[in-house]
Amino acid sequence: MRGAAGPRFIVPNDQLSAGPLVVEGHPLGEPAVRQAGWFPPQASSDHQLSAGPLVVRRDSHGGPAAGEAAGPPLDGAPASPSRAARGTRVRCMASPWRARRLTSSTTTIFAEMSALAVATGSVNLGQGFPDHDGPGFMLEAARQAISDGVNQYPPGRGIAPLRQAIAAHARRHQGLDYDPDTEVLVTTGATEALAATIQAYVDPGDEVIALEPFYDSYAASIDLAGGVRVGVGLFGPDFRLDHAELAAAFSPRTKLVLINSPHNPTGVVLGEDDLAAIARLAVAHDVLVVTDEVYEHLVFDGAVHRSLATFPGLRERTVRISSAGKTFSATGWKIGWAMGPAALIDEVTAVKQFLTYVSGAPFQPAVARALDEGDAWVAGATRDLQDRRDQLAEGLTSVGLSPVTPQGTFFMTTDVRPLGYEDGVAFCRDLPHRAGVVAIPHQVFYDDVEAGRPYVRWAFCKRREVLDEAVRRLAVLR
Ligand code: PMP
Ligand code: GLN
Numbered sequence: 001m002r003g004a005a006g007p008r009f010i011v012p013n014d015q016l017s018a019g020p021l022v023v024e025g026h027p028l029g030e031p032a033v034r035q036a037g038w039f040p041p042q043a044s045s046d047h048q049l050s051a052g053p054l055v056v057r058r059d060s061h062g063g064p065a066a067g068e069a070a071g072p073p074l075d076g077a078p079a080s081p082s083r084a085a086r087g088t089r090v091r092c093m094a095s096p097w098r099a100r101r102l103t104s105s106t107t108t109i110f111a112e113m114s115a116l117a118v119a120t121g122s123v124n125l126g127q128g129f130p131d132h133d134g135p136g137f138m139l140e141a142a143r144q145a146i147s148d149g150v151n152q153y154p155p156g157r158g159i160a161p162l163r164q165a166i167a168a169h170a171r172r173h174q175g176l177d178y179d180p181d182t183e184v185l186v187t188t189g190a191t192e193a194l195a196a197t198i199q200a201y202v203d204p205g206d207e208v209i210a211l212e213p214f215y216d217s218y219a220a221s222i223d224l225a226g227g228v229r230v231g232v233g234l235f236g237p238d239f240r241l242d243h244a245e246l247a248a249a250f251s252p253r254t255k256l257v258l259i260n261s262p263h264n265p266t267g268v269v270l271g272e273d274d275l276a277a278i279a280r281l282a283v284a285h286d287v288l289v290v291t292d293e294v295y296e297h298l299v300f301d302g303a304v305h306r307s308l309a310t311f312p313g314l315r316e317r318t319v320r321i322s323s324a325g326k327t328f329s330a331t332g333w334k335i336g337w338a339m340g341p342a343a344l345i346d347e348v349t350a351v352k353q354f355l356t357y358v359s360g361a362p363f364q365p366a367v368a369r370a371l372d373e374g375d376a377w378v379a380g381a382t383r384d385l386q387d388r389r390d391q392l393a394e395g396l397t398s399v400g401l402s403p404v405t406p407q408g409t410f411f412m413t414t415d416v417r418p419l420g421y422e423d424g425v426a427f428c429r430d431l432p433h434r435a436g437v438v439a440i441p442h443q444v445f446y447d448d449v450e451a452g453r454p455y456v457r458w459a460f461c462k463r464r465e466v467l468d469e470a471v472r473r474l475a476v477l478r
């Protein structure tokens with residue numbers, strides 16, 4: 001069921017304060033005081049994830065209630081009252097020096113759940129990383145680069161062969177032409193490209209439209225910039241884009257539209273009609289478009305990923321972001337990139353150079369080779385991933401869960417209500433203890449927590465025997 005009609009409208013942190021929030025109790029059993037920021041930034045006690053006792057106290061001397069601070073509603077689309085009531089940012093146990101706009105946790109949901117998997121000996125179907133390596137020739141190229149002394153600062157925009165390979169890849173797969181010298185920037189993963197782009201373009205109060213559920217770093221980066229997140233729901237059970245809601249999300253304050261397709265966590269690959277609608281609105285409202293295409297090759301059943309930048313009027317206003325992590329099973333290498341018109345890439349570079357200056361020297365020639373020579377490897381790996389998707393879907397079905405078949409990414413979603421749970425967090429909290437398996441509750445990706453409440457994300461980018469073992473363990477849920 002779709003949540004409240006109209007876009008969801010979230011105020012920047014500096015307009016909110018519910019007072020310090022103290023969270024005690026930790027999934028690993030250690031007492032911990034931490035922010036709850038890896039939950040939706042308005043997280044409250046009822047969606048804290050903890051296997052241990054969890055105590056949440058909120059100081060009474062907080063600032064204005066979120067609803068009061070939420071600012072004027074969007075044209076024709078009032079902020080949902082329930083949203084406003086929930087719209088509390090968590091700022092807990094801050095030092096006296098902490099910036100108000102720093103809202104995120106020191107531990108992301110992914111890191112926390114991976115630690116929980118290790119601590120409980122669980123099969124980790126939580127964090128989206130493959131448990132197998134990328135192409136051997138790419139790994140060898142990195143080893144060789146280290147042996148050859150490619151260990152000092154590379155050029156700020158990335159080594160020329162990698163920028164050329166990125167441009168050639170975009171031409172080959174999307175028919176898009178970028179000048180490798182002026183229109184391509186190598187970054188420390190897509191995460192840095194996203195962060196640098198958001199810092200380069202979002203001023204306090206600027207609205208950023210993004211598909212909700214959102215990848216976790218979007219919320220953090222938009223908050224750091226003082227921006228206002230406007231979610232457009234890809235909500236269950238069908239996880240389809242509502243074009244009327246999309247249109248209503250645009251306002252005179254919209255600065256950019258951030259589109260992730262194939263989409264984490266739903267596995268949705270936006271269709272031509274969705275992309276065309278986004279493109280038309282972006283042009284009509286004259287806004288910047290940022291595309292997160294990290295799963296660009298991981299599409300199944302003949303689905304096609306088409307970059308938004310290929311639509312009329314979009315190339316000149318789009319920063320395209322991707323990375324080697326997912327495509328080449330090397331999430332730890334953190335080589336990503338942004339491409340777009342030279343003026344935009346200059347501005348993103350201006351931020352990137354003071355975030356990390358440069359990115360992973362010996363990995364750059366290796367990723368260049370993978371992009372140049374790895375198309376066949378990627379096609380084979382994607383077919384194999386599709387088989388593993390089907391394997392996990394069958395396994396989850398056998399224990400009474402009905403996955404929504406994803407057209408792309410590493411992830412599938414189930415509604416946990418058939419197993420007697422109303423809440424995905426409660427389910428994920430119990431799962432390691434009941435079954436020895438870890439998954440990720442959808443709620444962590446939502447501002448509209450209700451919309452995500454019953455859903456859970458399962459990663460299928462794991463070896464067959466690992467998926468088999470997970471399904472064998474999950475049989476206790478039947
Ligand atoms: N965007 C999405 C949608 C993701 O799932 C991820 C996680 N890989 C990233 C960005 C970050 O990519 P990277 O690891 O290259 O920083
Ligand atoms: N993208 C990965 C996921 O969604 C996680 C990456 C991370 O841990 N930051 O699971």
